Amino acid sequence: MARPGLQAETVALRGHNGDQGEAYYARPLRPGKVPGVVVIHHMPGWDEWTTEVVRKIAAHGYAAIAPHLFFRYGRGSPDDVASRARPAGGASDEEVKGDVAAAMAYLRAQPNANGKVGVIGFCSGGRHAYLVACTLPGIDAAVDCWGGRVIVHDPAADLTPKRPTEVIKLTPSLSCPLLGIFGNDDKNPNRADVDRTEAELKRLGKTYEFHRYDGAGHGFFSNDRPAYRPEQAVDGWQKVFAFVEKHLTASQSAAAAS
Amino acid sequence: MCSYIVEKASLVGSAKGPNGWMKIDTAHVYYDHPYHAPLDHALGIDFINVRNGGRERVAVELSAESARELVTKILAALESGEKEHAEVETTAAYLT
Numbered sequence: 001m002a003r004p005g006l007q008a009e010t011v012a013l014r015g016h017n018g019d020q021g022e023a024y025y026a027r028p029l030r031p032g033k034v035p036g037v038v039v040i041h042h043m044p045g046w047d048e049w050t051t052e053v054v055r056k057i058a059a060h061g062y063a064a065i066a067p068h069l070f071f072r073y074g075r076g077s078p079d080d081v082a083s084r085a086r087p088a089g090g091a092s093d094e095e096v097k098g099d100v101a102a103a104m105a106y107l108r109a110q111p112n113a114n115g116k117v118g119v120i121g122f123c124s125g126g127r128h129a130y131l132v133a134c135t136l137p138g139i140d141a142a143v144d145c146w147g148g149r150v151i152v153h154d155p156a157a158d159l160t161p162k163r164p165t166e167v168i169k170l171t172p173s174l175s176c177p178l179l180g181i182f183g184n185d186d187k188n189p190n191r192a193d194v195d196r197t198e199a200e201l202k203r204l205g206k207t208y209e210f211h212r213y214d215g216a217g218h219g220f221f222s223n224d225r226p227a228y229r230p231e232q233a234v235d236g237w238q239k240v241f242a243f244v245e246k247h248l249t250a251s252q253s254a255a256a257a258s
Numbered sequence: 259m260c261s262y263i264v265e266k267a268s269l270v271g272s273a274k275g276p277n278g279w280m281k282i283d284t285a286h287v288y289y290d291h292p293y294h295a296p297l298d299h300a301l302g303i304d305f306i307n308v309r310n311g312g313r314e315r316v317a318v319e320l321s322a323e324s325a326r327e328l329v330t331k332i333l334a335a336l337e338s339g340e341k342e343h344a345e346v347e348t349t350a351a352y353l354t
Binding site: 045047218 | 261266292293296317
């Protein structure tokens with residue numbers, strides 16, 4: 001079987017407040033309509049691993065885009081830009097929401113878009129995925145990979161003008177199916193945090209799937225770090241792709257409607 | 259986990275980066291996921307010049323163990339160096 005090709009590039013993206021930013025965009029080259037996925041990067045920024053995730057998702061048949069959430073901190077290599085973002089508190093929740101909304105609109109504007117768009121975020125981006133799934137219209141599926149501080153333990157430190165909301169409290173507004181991927185050895189979110197989040201989703205009757213892995217901690221998909229757990233990561237990625245296929249492909253939507 | 263916690267140290271000195279030497283006045287010190295080092299978490303230090311806008315930096319990412327080793331060696335070098343130079347300065351003062 002021939003492996004389908006893909007095209008990857010950096011594109012201009014006008015984000016929150018009309019600010020001119022950029023995004024990493026990859027799409028499969030096969031003909032036909034494709035769903036889209038917005039990839040929300042973690043605190044180290046718009047790094048190489050994020051671009052690898054975008055290409056991986058594109059290789060599985062989705063148009064994928066990762067907005068550079070720290071572009072407001074000026075030009076330079078992504079690591080230098082992230083080093084400026086960190087002491088300033090990173091991107092605000094409002095900026096993230098605006099930038100993700102812009103990335104979703106970009107995906108839906110492509111001529112081969114099937115109209116379905118999901119989001120996936122890692123670490124702080126996992127919290128962002130939960131945030132946008134509860135606040136932005138038009139998201140068809142959301143994936144939270146070990147998002148920290150969905151539950152806030154220290155409001156004085158963790159609730160700031162840039163992040164004023166404990167996102168677990170937004171769960172009543174969750175408007176799409178949610179997939180959660182967690183390592184049982186993670187400290188943030190720890191097992192009790194994941195228990196509480198799951199209990200809230202269950203209480204509110206939300207559509208969700210949580211997969212929790214023994215022998216894995218925080219960031220266990222990161223194949224460039226000691227945290228990588230190949231067995232758990234391979235299974236986790238399978239869960240991700242099964243979830244987005246279920247909720248984003250046109251054939252599934254047509255089947256659900258019939 | 260991703261963190262925005264940064265310790266800031268005021269410095270007097272210089273650092274050498276890709277564009278040569280530059281004056282620095284600040285170090286941002288943090289412990290979080292690194293960008294380059296193949297570690298889950300690393301002690302990062304960004305040496306910058308805030309007065310010049312802080313756009314250029316000299317950066318290091320160290321394991322926790324090696325960062326602690328560096329701290330002890332910095333203190334040891336300061337202690338022995340200052341003692342050595344104090345003796346030289348005392349001798350010089352005696353000779354003049």
